[in-house]
Amino acid sequence: MANIKDVARHANVSVATVSRVINNKGYVNEHTKELVLKAIKDLNYVPNEIARSLYRKSSKIIGIIIPDLKNEFFNDMIAGIEQVILQHGYKTMLCTSRESLEREKEYLQIFSTNKIDGLILCSNSPDIASYINLDIPIVGLDRMISTEIPSVTADNYMGGILAANRLIEANCKNIIQLRGPHTLTPANDRSEGFLQTLKKHSDIQVQSLELEFTSDTTQTDIQEFLKQNPEIDGIFSASDLMAANCIRCLKKLGRRVPEDIKIIGYDNISICEYTDPTISTIAQPITEMGEMAAETLFKLINNEPINQLHMTLPVELIERESTKSE
Amino acid sequence: MANIKDVARHANVSVATVSRVINNKGYVNEHTKELVLKAIKDLNYVPNEIARSLYRKSSKIIGIIIPDLKNEFFNDMIAGIEQVILQHGYKTMLCTSRESLEREKEYLQIFSTNKIDGLILCSNSPDIASYINLDIPIVGLDRMISTEIPSVTADNYMGGILAANRLIEANCKNIIQLRGPHTLTPANDRSEGFLQTLKKHSDIQVQSLELEFTSDTTQTDIQEFLKQNPEIDGIFSASDLMAANCIRCLKKLGRRVPEDIKIIGYDNISICEYTDPTISTIAQPITEMGEMAAETLFKLINNEPINQLHMTLPVELIERESTKSE
DNA sequence: TTGTACGCGTTATCAG
DNA sequence: CTGATAACGCGTACAA
DSSP, X not given: OOOHHHHHHHHTSOHHHHHHHHHTOSOOOHHHHHHHHHHHHHHTOOOOHHHHHHHHTOOOEEEEEESOSSOHHHHHHHHHHHHHHHHTTOEEEEEEOTTOHHHHHHHHHHHHHTTOXXXXXXXXXXXXXXXXXXXXXXXXXXXXXXXXXXEEEEOHHHHHHHHHHHHHHTTOOEEEEEEOOTTOHHHHHHHHHHHHHHHTOTTOEEEEEEOOSSOSHHHHHHHHHHHHOTTOOEEEESSHXXXXXXXXXXXXXXXXXXXXXXXXXXXXXXXXXXXXXXXXXXXXXXXXXXXXXXXXXXXXHTTOOOSOSEEEEOOEEEOOGGGOOO | OOOHHHHHXXXXXXXXXHHHHHHTOSOOOHHHHHHHHHHHHHHTOOOOHHHHHHHHTOOOXXXXXXXXXXXXXXXXXXXXXXXXHHHTTOEEEEEEOXXXXXXXXXXXXXXXXXXXXXXXXXXXXXXXXXXXXXXXXXXXXXXXXXXXXXXXXXXXXXXXXXXXXXXXXXXXXXXXXXXXOTTOHHHHHHHHHHHHHHHTOTTOEEEEEEOOSSXXXXXXXXXXXXXXXXXXXXXXXXXXXXXXXXXXXXXXXXXXXXXXXXXXXXXXXXXXXXXXXXXXXXXXXXXXXXXXXXXXXXXXXXXOOOSOSEEEEOOEEEOOGGGOOO
16 A cells, blocks of 8 residues: 555655645646646655554544434434435444443453543443543533533423323323333433423322333333233333233233223334334434534534533424324 | 643643553553543643544544434434444444445545545445445445455345245236335345246236335336236335335225235334234344444454455244234 | 653644 | 654553
8 A cells, every 4th residue: 555655755745745645735847747647646645643643632423322223213213323424524433332331341451442522421330531541522412421421402391291191181080101221311201291291190190110221121021911911901112112012012901002001101212103003202302402513512512602501302292103093 | 621631730740651651651650640530620621632633544434324313214214333343442424325426426525534444335336446446444334335345234136035925925917116216235135036926827927127225216217007906915024114115005095905916124223013914024143233234334443354255144033913824 | 559751633823 | 745753642562
């Protein structure tokens, strides 16, 4: 692989001149410029980005840590992030933590040694020190990491309220909330908005069941619960996938959705439209969240001011069949 | 950020000694070693991977190009790839081409300047020269790129055969194949296996409809076709998502699956279990394909011999409700 | 067992 | 307008 010296030799100029040509910087005679360009073409030369990175002490790489790739929710986010990063001429290093702190630290180490210029983080690790130690701009996405670290999240509290109101309108009296783990801030916020709203209605019974988002046992847990509690007539599920699982279970149990029992999911991923009945859900502006996180990150990188430290984007109720009233 | 010189100064030794310590290479006195380790800890030193890369002329980064992240099929693949890459102490640079040649070239350029050590490629770009120019090991995944470039694919031809046989057994007489675009080798192989098998049965009518895998118009195309062709009693769909769309359309048209019309999908992604009826499909060993591609790539990187240039993994028919016979 | 000095490929400074 | 040269941080002959 040809390097800048080879090009210089080939064009009978100095490396400095070649550098000026490829970076369009400083004065260089039109004729010698063409000579250099020809040499570059002849030798099939591409600049070595690693050497550049070494000099400028910045890799032009943005690190992304997300819990899981096999999740449409995070995929949409990444799509948003990636686009903005590409626009800014940066590259992406994408890593999945699988909610494992150890794995996350491993990647943080890699990021550190590779001198990434910024980090977008979907994590609920309590180990904030590791992030600070990196000494680079960080933006939290979906989950708030700490009060000091900028973040982009959806209005999860409002999501809980919207879901509660829909079930109230649908006249549900015995409601179960299938909520995500306490370690995740979005799950807590949603639950709080949900319970606060229902608290005002003394004629409504509410229970909460805490579940892992991904685990396989979840499925049987749900089935068992629904079997044991036939009086339930409304479900607020922490994710659309769980809602889809509920529909499957209820079908087996011979209960009709939405006639006997209403269900409302969360995220508005595509599965909502493929189940029977289709799933009503709370939609988050997922792609926009990703974009905004990336844009915020670049502001930090370029030392531009950001309007607010913690940005909260609006959510929306998407009405489908699973909450139809009659 | 402390560098190796700072550490050396702090420990009162030379940089060479520090280097020996961090790399566990060459002789170094136990006592001085501890001095160095203490200095490293004190200064919070991490080696600069960029400088290392520059020296060794290798970044320890593997590039991955896939068409689409919002696709469970590719996500499963990536999960397989990522694990193997991590085991080998390499990093991942993941890029989505969105089936756009231009975008792919852009990324190839980035890969080239960043001196990646290997490339895993899900692409059907005809521009093989660009790949060869990179002058690094390449493995094709899912799709065969060229006869010379090693590849890992599933047995798409057999997938077509299995699907055809199932529809024959189910006594379908009027079959439509919703096939993927001609530009994609897997789509062609499946179609060939499918049609070859059906050709032996003169009492069966077969049509083919070529569709984009992702496009939004696909949905209406399918609906229109099914409306115009009520005699159809069997569908072989190029993807599970399309199969799910078919079920949705047929429901609207008042046709019963599987009683009036059988459907068989492809890929075995999770949606198959959430539709009503659930979708019979051809399963590919997706994660294994990713793992095998990565392992093959490392063999190439380490100049180890590979058993065969083109590896084909077996597929399997997964029987669910959408093809039930009575 | 340790240290010196050079090279990896690039950019920027400064002198011409 | 151009060229020589010193960084950037690390690894390794080679010398001591």
